[in-house]
Amino acid sequence: MLTEVMATRYVTPLREGGSLPGIVEADDLGTYVMKFTGAGQGRKTLVAEVICGQLGRRLGLRVPELVQIQLDPVIGLSEPDQEVQELLKASGGLNLGMDFLPGSIGFDPLAYEVDAREAGRVVWFDALINNVDRSWRNPNMLVWHGELWLIDHGATMIWHHNWPGARASAAKPYDASDHALAPFGPDVEAAAAELAPLVTEELLTEAAADVPDEWLVDEPGFDSTDALRRAYVETLLARADGIHERITLDEPSRPRPSQAPGWLTDHLTPWPHPTKQKDENR
Numbered sequence: 287m288l289t290e291v292m293a294t295r296y297v298t299p300l301r302e303g304g305s306l307p308g309i310v311e312a313d314d315l316g317t318y319v320m321k322f323t324g325a326g327q328g329r330k331t332l333v334a335e336v337i338c339g340q341l342g343r344r345l346g347l348r349v350p351e352l353v354q355i356q357l358d359p360v361i362g363l364s365e366p367d368q369e370v371q372e373l374l375k376a377s378g379g380l381n382l383g384m385d386f387l388p389g390s391i392g393f394d395p396l397a398y399e400v401d402a403r404e405a406g407r408v409v410w411f412d413a414l415i416n417n418v419d420r421s422w423r424n425p426n427m428l429v430w431h432g433e434l435w436l437i438d439h440g441a442t443m444i445w446h447h448n449w450p451g452a453r454a455s456a457a458k459p460y461d462a463s464d465h466a467l468a469p470f471g472p473d474v475e476a477a478a479a480e481l482a483p484l485v486t487e488e489l490l491t492e493a494a495a496d497v498p499d500e501w502l503v504d505e506p507g508f509d510s511t512d513a514l515r516r517a518y519v520e521t522l523l524a525r526a527d528g529i530h531e532r533i534t535l536d537e538p539s540r541p542r543p544s545q546a547p548g549w550l551t552d553h554l555t556p557w558p559h560p561t562k563q564k565d566e567n568r
């Protein structure tokens with residue numbers, strides 16, 4: 287079970303997130319990025335965040351700690367933004383929190399270099415969970431204290447939107463051509479050798495056990511939340527088998543523009559940056 291905390295203050299919305307996550311403070315004095323049950327994306331997004339986040343951390347990848355947050359919508363009464371007010375009102379009860387990494391910056395492939403080994407581990411993990419949301423357009427990775435952190439696993443396990451076809455869908459290949467780490471020559475063979483043996487039924491069962499029951503109840507086709515948890519475990523277990531052989535890494539569809547400000551890329555870029563080249567030509 288995830289640690290449970292109570293939200294004490296709604297600090298601010300994170301407008302760059304499509305689901306309008308917010309920063310909240312909680313009664314354990316922690317600060318969290320909160321994903322709301324009342325958001326349009328629905329509770330399956332939160333289920334995916336928990337299973338994949340917990341799995342990633344158990345595999346040794348850096349994922350900020352997850353907690354379940356009790357929300358009393360009354361804490362948002364003074365919030366001036368109508369959209370935020372409505373989201374808070376619709377999200378009373380249990381929500382998801384991710385430890386807020388203060389001072390982290392969004393991953394930029396021109397400002398931060400990742401070695402082939404680490405890139406391989408992330409791409410292999412994303413293939414396993416079928417993450418379609420770690421592209422160069424929207425990397426969903428943060429750099430914090432000089433290290434890469436993985437966030438936002440809501441758009442994974444696409445098969446859980448259609449359980450009857452889950453097995454067939456889980457056997458499909460993973461196209462990593464647009465993956466934010468594709469340019470770093472991800473060594474997926476090494477990652478498979480290291481990580482695949484760790485993806486056992488026990489480990490997956492632990493990750494699935496962390497999902498609160500109330501996000502799993504009444505799923506059509508399942509007579510209990512445990513049966514649904516087992517379906518997640520079995521589908522991921524089947525997918526883990528030989529997934530690295532089904533990863534395709536072709537040319538990315540477009541060049542990857544840097545989003546980082548020049549002062550950042552000039553200091554950190556591992557290869558010639560446009561601003562640097564300009565200086566050199568002077």
Ligand SMILES: Nc1ncnc2c1ncn2[C@@H]1O[C@H](COP(=O)(O)OP(=O)(O)OP(=O)(O)O)[C@@H](O)[C@H]1O
Binds near residue numbers: 304438
């Ligand atoms: N743990 C964290 N620490 C610091 N900042 C974070 C954290 N989690 C998310 N953020 C910031 O909030 C933004 C939105 O978060 P996230 O991507 O999880 O939300 P989302 O609504 O699922 O987004 P998307 O639009 O990608 O679907 C991130 O791009 C990042 O800038």
Ligand SMILES: [Mg+2]
Binds near residue numbers: 424438
């Ligand atoms: Mg995101």
